[in-house]
Amino acid sequence: MIPGLSNADMTNHSHNIVWIAALFMGCFFMVSCENDVNEVKQLGVKKPGIEEGKDIVSYLSVSGVMKAKLMAPLMLRFQGDSSLKSEFPKSLYVEFYNDSMQVESRLRAKYGKYLEQDRQIYLRDSVVIIRVNGDTLYTSELYWDQTLEKFYTDKFVEISQREPRQKLFAKKGFTSNQQLTQISYFDLQPGSFIFLPDSNAAKPETTTAPIILPVKK
Known part of the structure; x- marks a missing residue:
């Protein structure tokens, strides 16, 4: 459904890593997706096979038009096993936009996880979706x-x-x-x-x- 989701790029200056989980819920409105450059304030690897991003701000666009914005205090991407996954362990907040760039809905959750091979998103703990x-x-x-x-x-x-x-x-x-x-x-x-x-x-x-x-x- 969403080819852009599986090869999204998370960048900090000139260093690129693969980020799978960005803006999964934005596909309320999308047929195909493209990812803009993501702004990450801090990026580092704390453990082998784990990529960590702090103060995440990311955008998702369709044909150059922004459709969603994701913000999260922490993102972890786990590598090196047969079930690659990305986690937002300290909450996430997403805004979704219509074609006029107006906010159409908002989503909050205390935890989010994306399983790459299963192509499935899991949200838990106080999941709230609010439409405009x-x-x-x-x-x-x-x-x-x-x-x-x-x-x-x-x-x-x-x-x-x-x-x-x-x-x-x-x-x-x-x-x-x-x-x-x-x-x-x-x-x-x-x-x-x-x-x-x-x-x-x-x-x-x-x-x-x-x-x-x-x-x-």
Whole structure:
């Protein structure tokens, strides 16, 4: 899906190293990706086979247009084994931009990991996605499968949607396309509710089957 992700460059002055994990979530909006030069304040190798970057600021572009910006206090890339991976052990923050260079959504997580061979992203600990229209998703874990082109989790999820006004509590998680425009929630918790624009009362949902709701941009 994203050829630019597997060969992104992280640079500090004239020294280049391979950085796999940069801006994985920016592919909410992308078909193909290109990476701009990344700004890294400090870069060093603390242990054999481990590359370390501090105060990471990186940009991702499509056809010369910036689509996402990632900031993290620390990034570690592990080499020398059969399962190369990159980690953000001290949190990460990502802003995503539309074609007009306006912020379209934001993501925060306390930890992130990218497994190169599996083409899979793993986020955990207070994962929050906030769209500019106020729609918000909260969960403890989130996966992004590049091959299947989807997001998913089997953990408890809270979704707060502004328009139409609604709040959902999914006990067994959700799946979504990469644009987060088609979301299937699983096993809604009793007492979850949806406010419908043409109704005067909230209607509880108790089904265990997935409910597919479009997320308005």
